Amino acid sequence: MTATGAPDRIHTFTSSLTAVDDFNFLSEGSDVVFAAENDLTDQVAVVRPNGTTKTVLSASNGHASPTATAVSGKRLYITNAGLTKPYDAKLQRATINLRALLAP
Helix, strand or coil: CCCCCCCCCCCCCCCCCCCEEEEEECCCCCCCEEEEECCCCCEEEEECCCCCEEEEECHHHCCCCEEEEEEECCEEEEEECCCCCCCCCEEEEEECCHHHHHCC
């Protein structure tokens, strides 16, 4: 939006994610985003302010169809719909390590 409330151009922040189902910001005012990718990768990626991405959780961490993320303090909550085998829908929690998260 422009300062007058009119629509503005849309800018692509990153194009390296394939099937984002949901996303959440690290904290209020942050440009770091957690994105739940609900596709064959079944992963949660972090998108950094410069648009680069890094997988932080994947199927090897027990994800099966991650559909949403939420952040509370240093905790990341991930819902898994269980749309693929082993069809185990659940809510998972991970601890956010900021140093590792923002490392190149």
